[in-house]
Structures are given as structure tokens and as C-alpha cells.
Amino acid sequence: MYAIAGGSLPLFLIVFSDIATIMGAGNFIGHATHGFTRGISHIPFIIGEQGSKIIFALLFAGLAGRFTYNTLSDMMYDLLHRDKFSKAIVGILTLGIMMAWLGGQAKGLGYIFEQFTGINALPIILLFNAMFIIYTFMGGIVSVVWTDFIQGLIVVIFGAIFYFFALAPVHWSLSELGTKLVATAGPELWNLSKVPVNTILVNFITGCFGVLAAQCYWQRCFGAKDSKTARNAMLISGIFVIIAVSLTAFVGMTARVLNPTLDPAMAMPWLMMHYVPKVVVAFVFTLILAAAMSxxxxxxxxxxxxxxxxxxxPFVKEVSDAKLVSWTKIATVVLGVLASLLSIYAESIIGMFSKAYTMAGGGVVPVLIVGLLWKATSKEFTMGEKNSKITPWGARAGLIAGSIVSLTYSILWGVAVSAILTIVVSLLTKENVTVEQAKSV
Incomplete structure (x- = not known):
């Protein structure tokens, strides 16, 4: 129950929980900042990052909704490789995304408070991280999704009001925004043709594969009451957020048109303070605070x-459920403290996101896809049955090499290396284990 609510969550809770989870302070501040600095060239990253929710819905959510695993690593262990070391590696890689996103929330709120009050962001970051720890410690996923429902409603309503006022200086016209951005900052900020195709592709794949490895979305699907609910919830929330986050980047570009010398990290809060009515700012501040908490x-x-x-x-035998919940609460405190340090020392919000996406997306997703496609039999995947030709060593090789190559060179190379090594090493270490035998592994 603490992790997936017994696989009983209805459509409306998952939809609004997804929206509230995605539209946090990190997204509001981070994507506005990159819209300010990169202009239209940041949009491919957004399409990859947020559009991946739609890809997830169409390709993976229905599958995940059939099962009641606690994590993506759980599913990969049971269905694909049956190797506890690979399970731990997947866990560590996917943990990076959650930690980056968590650090981004406090960092985003720190920027907002600094703009509104003039107070240094550091104590604000520490304060909100403490609040996050206490808030999460008190309950599991059931507590999370019900508070997310209310906060998701706030995001949808106040978000629409904010974008209306924030884009008013360019009369809600992308054509006018582009013309003014070119005149203010140069043609390169409104011309994708000058951005190398490789850069666009890397941005898209980084955002897309990174999100496909994000535990929070798999966890929502495992918690859904059925496969259809998981798929439809991810599809609805995916369509909403790709529009909302794109608008956030356009808000950053609008801020550059209005104040080209502004600190990019302050693009969103500055525009709120100077071009949005004060009463609306109060509501939007509520929106961002709620979004950050959720x-x-x-x-x-x-x-x-x-x-x-x-x-x-995986490395501890015969542990009771009560003990696991106790450990999870301890981990909540420890990880919250680590996220505080990450949010303080990271150079930028989207920079944190990008590195985490690159590492996890380049290692985990290729192994997942190869495992699901390279089946041992034509039977459907069933909990308790390993039905993939991936071997433990094949999984380890693909996970480790993919993440390292992605960080060192490019996620495009990492994905290719991960997929190839997973297949080659699995063929070289082929197991003579039937699907029926695998049930007892």
C-alpha cells in the first residue's frame, strides 16, 4: 500500500497526480530559464521530455497497468533478467532522475522567493527541503495522490490564468514573439534551421528516454486499478503537460524580449512581478508552491x-512489510537531505534533469526495450514468469555501458551501445532455462 496503494487507484487520481507531479517549481523555473537562453531550440528537448508521456501511455502504460510491481526495476527483474545486481543497477540509475527532480523543486522555489523578497535563496532551499521531507514522511502513495488531486486542480486553473497574463505582452502571438525575439536577441533564438540536427535529436532523445525511465510514472501505472486506466491517465496528462511546459518556455522567451539583460534564472519570477496583476501573482504563487509540494x-x-x-x-532475506516501510521512511529523510545538497550545488535545474535523463535513459531504456521485444516465447508477459532472452550478464553490460557512454559521449551512442551489448553478451552467456523453469528462479 505504501508504494502502489494495492493497485486500486482510479483515473481521476492518476491524471491529476501526474499533472501535479510534472508541473513542479523545477519545470516552471527551469524551462523558462532555458527558453530565455536558448529560444526556440529548447522546444525539441521539451517535446522529447513531455511528449514521452504520450509515448509512455501508448507503448508502456497499458503493460504496466496489468501488473502490481513496486518499481520499474521490479518489473525488469521479474520479466526480463532475474538478476539482483541488475535490479540494483536499474534502481540506482532511476534514482538519479528522482533526486534531480526533487532538487529542482527546492532550487526553483529559492529563485522565486529571492525575486519576491530579496532574501538569499539558500535558507529558502533548506526550508522547503525540510518541508518536503516531513510532508512525504507522514504517508505513502495514497496520501500523495489525494493531495496531488487538489494541487493538480490548482495547477490547471491557476496555470491557465498565469499563461494568459504572462503572454499578453506579445498578444498571445508566436509570430509577434518571434519577431521581437529576433530583434532583441538575434535570429538564432528563433530559427531551428541553424541548430544542428544532431543537437535537436540528442535533446529529443535525452528528454524522451529519460522520462521513460522515471519511477514516478511507472509507480502510478502499477498503482492503477487496471491497464486501461493507466494508459488513459498517462495520455491525458501527457497532452496537457506538453502544451503547458511549451508555454513555460515561451514565457521565458517573452521575458527576454522585455528585459534582455535579466538573469535567466529569474525570467519567470521577474515576469510575474512586473507583468502579472498582483492578485493573480498571489494565486500563481499558490500554484507554484502547491506544484512544488506535490x-x-x-x-x-x-x-x-x-x-x-x-x-x-534484493540483498536482505526475509524482511517483514513493516520493516520495509520503516526503512522507506528512513530513506525518505536521508534522500531529502542529499537532495538539499544537490539543489544547493547544482549549476542549473535543467542541467540536473539533463544529466539524470542521459544516465538513466541511455542505460535502462534500451535494455527494457530489447528485453520486451526479444521474448523467449510468444506468450504474453505474466508476473512470476521470465520471458526474455536477456541474461543477467547481458543486462549488466547494457545498463552499465549505456549509462557511461551516454554521459561521456552522447545518449545516441549510449543507446546503441547498450542495445548491442545487451544482445551480444546475452548470446555469449546464453542460459538453458525454459520459461517454466524460470518461474522458480
């Missing part, structure tokens, strides 16, 4: 579940 509790809960379920439990 996102943070989801990420912190998911991160703690990953540590206990994927990294610790």
Missing part, C-alpha cells in the same frame, strides 16, 4: 521506494 512528495516517495525495494531488499 512534485516533491511524489519524487521523494518514489526515490525512497527505489532505494529500499531495488537496492537494499
Amino acid at each position: 512534485s516533491a512528495d511524489s519524487y521523494l516517495n518514489s526515490a525512497a521506494v527505489i532505494v529500499v525495494n531495488d537496492v537494499i531488499s
Whole structure:
């Protein structure tokens, strides 16, 4: 129950929980900042990152909704490789995304408070991280999704009001925004043709594959009452957020048109302070605070579940459910403290996101896809049955090499290396185990 609510969550809870989780302070501040600095060239990253929810819905959510695993690593272990070391590796890689997103919430709120009050961001970051820890410690996923429901409603309503006022200086016209951005900052900020195709592709794949490895979305699907609910919830929330986050980047570009010398990290809060009516700012501040809290509790809960379920439990025998919950609460506190340090020392919000996406997406997703496509028999995947030709060593090779190559060179190379090594090493270490025998592994 603490992790997936017994696989009983209805459509409306998952939809609004997804929206509230995605539209956190990190997204509001981070994507506006990159819209300010990169202009239209940041849109491919957004399409990859947020559009991946739609890809997830169409390709993976229905599958995940059939099962009641606690984590993505759980599913890969049971269905694909049956190797506890690979399970721990997947856990560590997917943990990076949750920690980056968690750090981004506090960092985003720190920027907002600094703009509104003039107070240094550091104590604000520490304060909100403490709040995140306490908030998440008090309950599991059931607590999270019900608070997310209310906060998701706030995001939808106040978000629409904010974008209306924030884009008013360019009369809600992308054509006018582009013309003014070119005149203010140069043609390169409104011309994708000058951005190398490789850069666009890397941005798209990084965002897309990174999100496909995000525990919080798999966790929502495992918690859904059925496969259809999981798929439809991810599809609805995916369509909403790709529009909302794109608008956030356009808000950053609008801020550059209005104040080209502004600190990019302050693009969103500055525009709020100077071009949005004060009464609306109060509502929008409520929106961002609610979004940050709902996102943070989801990420912190998911991160703690990953540590206990994927990294610790495989190496400890016969642990009671009560003990696991106790460990998860301890992990919540420890990870919250680590996220505080990450949010303080990271150079930028989207920079944190990008590195985490690159590492996890380049290692985990290729192994997942190869495992699901390279089946041992034509039977459907069933909990308790390994039905993939991937071997433990094949999984380890693909996971480790993919993440390292992605960080060192490019996620495009990492994905290719991961997929190839997974297949080659699995063929070289082929197991003579039938599907029926695998049930007892």
C-alpha cells in the first residue's frame, strides 16, 4: 500500500497526480530559464521530455497497468533478467532522475522567493527541503495522490490564468514573439534551421528516454486499478503537460524580449512581478508552491521506494512489510537531505534533469526495450514468469555501458551501445532455462 496503494487507484487520481507531479517549481523555473537562453531550440528537448508521456501511455502504460510491481526495476527483474545486481543497477540509475527532480523543486522555489523578497535563496532551499521531507514522511502513495488531486486542480486553473497574463505582452502571438525575439536577441533564438540536427535529436532523445525511465510514472501505472486506466491517465496528462511546459518556455522567451539583460534564472519570477496583476501573482504563487509540494512528495516517495525495494531488499532475506516501510521512511529523510545538497550545488535545474535523463535513459531504456521485444516465447508477459532472452550478464553490460557512454559521449551512442551489448553478451552467456523453469528462479 505504501508504494502502489494495492493497485486500486482510479483515473481521476492518476491524471491529476501526474499533472501535479510534472508541473513542479523545477519545470516552471527551469524551462523558462532555458527558453530565455536558448529560444526556440529548447522546444525539441521539451517535446522529447513531455511528449514521452504520450509515448509512455501508448507503448508502456497499458503493460504496466496489468501488473502490481513496486518499481520499474521490479518489473525488469521479474520479466526480463532475474538478476539482483541488475535490479540494483536499474534502481540506482532511476534514482538519479528522482533526486534531480526533487532538487529542482527546492532550487526553483529559492529563485522565486529571492525575486519576491530579496532574501538569499539558500535558507529558502533548506526550508522547503525540510518541508518536503516531513510532508512525504507522514504517508505513502495514497496520501500523495489525494493531495496531488487538489494541487493538480490548482495547477490547471491557476496555470491557465498565469499563461494568459504572462503572454499578453506579445498578444498571445508566436509570430509577434518571434519577431521581437529576433530583434532583441538575434535570429538564432528563433530559427531551428541553424541548430544542428544532431543537437535537436540528442535533446529529443535525452528528454524522451529519460522520462521513460522515471519511477514516478511507472509507480502510478502499477498503482492503477487496471491497464486501461493507466494508459488513459498517462495520455491525458501527457497532452496537457506538453502544451503547458511549451508555454513555460515561451514565457521565458517573452521575458527576454522585455528585459534582455535579466538573469535567466529569474525570467519567470521577474515576469510575474512586473507583468502579472498582483492578485493573480498571489494565486500563481499558490500554484507554484502547491506544484512544488506535490512534485516533491511524489519524487521523494518514489526515490525512497527505489532505494529500499531495488537496492537494499534484493540483498536482505526475509524482511517483514513493516520493516520495509520503516526503512522507506528512513530513506525518505536521508534522500531529502542529499537532495538539499544537490539543489544547493547544482549549476542549473535543467542541467540536473539533463544529466539524470542521459544516465538513466541511455542505460535502462534500451535494455527494457530489447528485453520486451526479444521474448523467449510468444506468450504474453505474466508476473512470476521470465520471458526474455536477456541474461543477467547481458543486462549488466547494457545498463552499465549505456549509462557511461551516454554521459561521456552522447545518449545516441549510449543507446546503441547498450542495445548491442545487451544482445551480444546475452548470446555469449546464453542460459538453458525454459520459461517454466524460470518461474522458480
